Amino acid sequence: xxxxxxxxxxxxxxxxxxxxxxxxxxxxxxxxxxxxxxxxxxxxxxxxxxxxxxxxxxxxxxxxxxxxxxxxxxxxxxxxxxxxxxxxxxxxxxxxxxxxxxxxxxxxxxxxxxxxxxxxxxxxxxxxxxxxxxxxxxxxxxxxxxxxxxxxxxxxxxxxxxxxxxxxxxxxxxxxxxxxxxxxxxxxxxxxxxxxxxxxxxxxxxxxxxxxxxxxxxxxxxxxxxxxxxxxxxxxxxxxxxxxxxxxxxxxxxxxxxxxxxxxxxxxxxxxxxxxxxxxxxxxxxxxxxxxxxxxxxxxxxxxxxxx
Numbered sequence: 001x002x003x004x005x006x007x008x009x010x011x012x013x014x015x016x017x018x019x020x021x022x023x024x025x026x027x028x029x030x031x032x033x034x035x036x037x038x039x040x041x042x043x044x045x046x047x048x049x050x051x052x053x054x055x056x057x058x059x060x061x062x063x064x065x066x067x068x069x070x071x072x073x074x075x076x077x078x079x080x081x082x083x084x085x086x087x088x089x090x091x092x093x094x095x096x097x098x099x100x101x102x103x104x105x106x107x108x109x110x111x112x113x114x115x116x117x118x119x120x121x122x123x124x125x126x127x128x129x130x131x132x133x134x135x136x137x138x139x140x141x142x143x144x145x146x147x148x149x150x151x152x153x154x155x156x157x158x159x160x161x162x163x164x165x166x167x168x169x170x171x172x173x174x175x176x177x178x179x180x181x182x183x184x185x186x187x188x189x190x191x192x193x194x195x196x197x198x199x200x201x202x203x204x205x206x207x208x209x210x211x212x213x214x215x216x217x218x219x220x221x222x223x224x225x226x227x228x229x230x231x232x233x234x235x236x237x238x239x240x241x242x243x244x245x246x247x248x249x250x251x252x253x254x255x256x257x258x259x260x261x262x263x264x265x266x267x268x269x270x271x272x273x274x275x276x277x278x279x280x281x282x283x284x285x286x287x288x289x290x291x292x293x294x295x296x297x298x299x300x301x302x303x304x305x306x307x308x
Contacts, residue, residue: 025143028058032158033150035063035093037082039271041150041179044222044244046086048148048177053087060142061088062161064154065096066126090138094129094157104128109195117200117208118191119152119182127156139165147174152182152212159215176216177242181229183209189274210234265296270304277307 029052033045049059063083083091108116108124116124131139144165149158155176162172183205193200210233213219218238221227227241268283270276280300300308 026056026058027146028060028142028144029146029148030060030062030139030142030144030158030161031088031148031150032062032064032154032161034154035065035083036271037085039273040244042082042086044177044179045150047245048150049086049088052148053089057145058090058142059088060090060092060139060144061086062131062157063091063093064126064129064157065094066122066129066153066157092131092135092138094131096125096129100128100130101125105194112195114195116193116195117204118186118193119200119205119208119212121194122153123156123212126153127160129157131161136164144172147172149174149176149216151179152176152209155212155215173217174215175218175220176213177220177222178213178226178230179222181206181209181226185275188278206233213237263297264299266298267301268299268304269301272303272307276304280304280308 031045031048031052034041036042045061049061052059061083083093104124104127107128108121111124112120139161147158147162149155155174158174162174166172183202186205187199187202190199192198213230213234214237216237218240219230219234220240220242221230222242222244224241227239230237231239268276268280270279
């Protein structure tokens with residue numbers, strides 16, 4: 001594997017350490033997320049942070065890589081800037097170093113007896129990510145009352161962190177926000193199983209996903225379809241439906257922005273995400289031929305442009 005230069009992730013300097021006296025602290029929420037700045041997921045996380053802060057909670061945001069490319073130096077600048085925009089009281093980024101990455105390959109193979117799925121593999125990579133000793137010390141002083149986990153890929157990391165911070169006593173509750181059925185997403189992308197070299201059957205991916213989600217106390221879903229899908233497979237688990245919203249300050253900023261000099265009739269703004277690519281393919285295959293004669297001006301904005 002080619003070695004890439006890694007850089008240290010700077011931390012915000014505007015937030016103090018928790019007070020030495022735990023009783024003087026506000027209750028804390030640890031929000032665990034994939035490192036996806038300036039994306040649909042990031043907007044959901046921003047809403048979570050605002051929700052907890054408005055209710056008096058101290059919010060700690062932890063970005064967890066579950067793929068090697070998240071830790072490469074060229075990807076970190078945008079990640080830092082994007083995460084700092086979300087408004088958490090404290091921001092940490094776990095790192096996935098080469099030694100831990102290689103160890104995860106062997107541990108995951110043994111854990112799943114070479115029969116795991118591509119989803120299992122990505123969750124195990126997330127488990128291998130580490131916080132610094134300084135970060136762990138900060139969290140050990142925090143009067144944490146809840147883990148809010150986003151995407152199944154970061155759940156293994158959150159479970160390990162909870163065990164390290166609080167031991168095997170009464171565990172802090174875990175709310176997990178699913179944000180899509182990831183087994184469907186893996187199949188749609190055609191991700192290959194690292195052990196077989198072939199895409200997993202959907203049934204195996206779903207089985208892996210459900211087994212992992214059972215470890216959370218409460219599940220939140222962002223769409224009716226996801227809510228119905230998981231509720232049917234996990235009827236004993238509490239499920240909640242929470243539609244994503246747009247921050248009012250963001251909307252007012254957009255409304256107040258100057259109009260572009262060029263005319264834009266059709267605008268698509270998106271991250272480098274396969275469902276976004278599928279949506280554009282559908283549009284140009286199925287819709288554009290019906291309206292091409294109207295000569296609409298169209299523009300695609302954001303990292304999705306490199307995939308089109």
